Amino acid sequence: MQMISDFLAIGGYSGFIWTAYGAVAVVLVGLLIVSLRKLRTTSAEVAALEANSPRRRRNNTDNKDATS
Amino acid sequence: MTRKRRRLNFIILGLLTLGVAAALVLTALEDKIVFFYSPTDIVTKKQIPTNQQVRVGGLVKEGTWKKPTNDLTHRFTVTDLRHNIPISYKGIIPDIFREGQGVVVLGKLQADGNFQADEVLAKHDEKYMPPEVAEALKKSGKWKQTEDAK
Amino acid sequence: MIQQYANPARFNRLAATLMPWFAWPAGVLIAVGLYFALFNSPPDYQQGDTVRIMYVHVPSAWMALFVYTSMAISSAVGLIWKHPLAHLSAQAAAPIGACFTFVCLLTGSLWGKPMWGTWWVWDARLTSVLILFFLYLGFMALQNAFDDPARGERSAAILAIIGFINVPIIKFSVDWWNTLHQPASVVKISGPAIHSSMLIPLFVMGVGFTLYFCALLLLRMKTLMLARRARGMSMAQLHQQASE
Numbered sequence: 001m002q003m004i005s006d007f008l009a010i011g012g013y014s015g016f017i018w019t020a021y022g023a024v025a026v027v028l029v030g031l032l033i034v035s036l037r038k039l040r041t042t043s044a045e046v047a048a049l050e051a052n053s054p055r056r057r058r059n060n061t062d063n064k065d066a067t068s
Numbered sequence: 069m070t071r072k073r074r075r076l077n078f079i080i081l082g083l084l085t086l087g088v089a090a091a092l093v094l095t096a097l098e099d100k101i102v103f104f105y106s107p108t109d110i111v112t113k114k115q116i117p118t119n120q121q122v123r124v125g126g127l128v129k130e131g132t133w134k135k136p137t138n139d140l141t142h143r144f145t146v147t148d149l150r151h152n153i154p155i156s157y158k159g160i161i162p163d164i165f166r167e168g169q170g171v172v173v174l175g176k177l178q179a180d181g182n183f184q185a186d187e188v189l190a191k192h193d194e195k196y197m198p199p200e201v202a203e204a205l206k207k208s209g210k211w212k213q214t215e216d217a218k
Numbered sequence: 219m220i221q222q223y224a225n226p227a228r229f230n231r232l233a234a235t236l237m238p239w240f241a242w243p244a245g246v247l248i249a250v251g252l253y254f255a256l257f258n259s260p261p262d263y264q265q266g267d268t269v270r271i272m273y274v275h276v277p278s279a280w281m282a283l284f285v286y287t288s289m290a291i292s293s294a295v296g297l298i299w300k301h302p303l304a305h306l307s308a309q310a311a312a313p314i315g316a317c318f319t320f321v322c323l324l325t326g327s328l329w330g331k332p333m334w335g336t337w338w339v340w341d342a343r344l345t346s347v348l349i350l351f352f353l354y355l356g357f358m359a360l361q362n363a364f365d366d367p368a369r370g371e372r373s374a375a376i377l378a379i380i381g382f383i384n385v386p387i388i389k390f391s392v393d394w395w396n397t398l399h400q401p402a403s404v405v406k407i408s409g410p411a412i413h414s415s416m417l418i419p420l421f422v423m424g425v426g427f428t429l430y431f432c433a434l435l436l437l438r439m440k441t442l443m444l445a446r447r448a449r450g451m452s453m454a455q456l457h458q459q460a461s462e
Contacts, residue, residue, distance in 0.1 A: 103395065196403060
């Protein structure tokens with residue numbers, strides 16, 4: 001227990017160090033989560049549109065989109 | 069010349085022009101961009117006004133730091149190894165403030181050549197090492213003092 | 219020749235192959251790096267334990283510059299060769315770079331207060347990094363500032379290329395001018411001024427951050443590509459409905 005509290009208190013500057021690491025974790029993990037969520041919603045959107053579209057022309061649309 | 073080639077040349081030329089322009093501007097603004105003056109600047113450049121706040125940076129000269137007594141004032145000398153500026157400062161100094169270490173002081177140069185500081189910031193060098201290594205280097209005499217007080 | 223990589227199906231295959239090689243090592247290296255940074259590295263002879271902030275601050279700063287450089291190169295490729303993936307890559311990279319720059323500024327501030335005695339000063343290094351942060355924000359804003367996405371893309375690309383001039387300024391600011399920030403410790407002519415017990419965890423974190431960026435870049439490019447496809451498809455459906 002003493003060891004843990006010593007560790008957490010590292011050298012009297014613990015507040016600065018832990019805040020820095022906490023901020024890094026929040027920003028980098030947050031960005032990852034936001035990006036993953038965006039990928040999921042966009043995939044769902046494309047899937048819905050595909051289901052809606054009367055004709056399936058997958059390869060065709062792919063190429064057209066890329067060069068547009 | 070193809071259009072691609074032309075666009076490439078245009079961007080390269082544009083970047084070169086921009087680089088030269090930036091270099092000129094930054095050189096012209098040199099005095100505004102420097103964060104602090106060295107003691108030599110203060111001593112030799114007479115145009116630094118005495119009634120205006122300026123920053124002086126250098127090393128805390130070994131053996132000059134007098135800790136506060138009754139008047140709560142720190143006294144020390146900032147040096148760039150050519151010129152010295154005596155500083156007095158009433159307030160809290162950073163934890164890594166030490167003799168032989170870098171410091172940047174904000175304040176006013178008094179008419180008598182003393183520098184009255186309102187803020188003292190510590191400037192450390194680019195070396196990082198464990199305490200044991202620093203100790204060993206000092207013992208073996210391989211310790212190199214930061215040559216310039218930049 | 220270059221156009222063949224623009225095929226989204228091809229890109230997705232390539233991305234899917236590369237992704238595990240980025241994502242897993244990134245996670246492992248950052249975990250190992252954190253272990254060394256927090257538990258298994260010495261305190262500094264002067265700065266004590268605050269030196270631990272270095273292990274996140276310095277890699278973030280590297281990434282801030284690296285991502286911007288990649289963005290400027292992509293933008294130039296996009297403008298010159300009109301490679302369709304180039305603007306996409308710049309667009310995907312910008313928010314990642316902005317996050318790294320933000321983290322760099324924030325951790326720097328949290329390090330500056332206990333060591334220098336101040337959260338912030340307007341010296342050349344700190345100011346030029348703040349400008350880098352605004353360049354990222356400006357790039358993202360400009361991209362969405364026009365109704366025509368192609369125009370936004372081009373304007374943002376020009377900003378990215380012009381702003382690249384700031385990258386060497388950041389790197390050499392500490393040598394060209396008096397600054398409160400100390401000169402370079404790692405990338406310098408006389409070799410690193412950091413003891414190996416600190417340099418190794420720093421590099422582990424640096425490589426971890428780089429791989430994290432690569433993985434996230436692929437993921438975000440894929441998302442942008444899907445979004446573009448969704449836009450194209452909904453437009454097509456609208457046209458169809460209109461003509462029926």
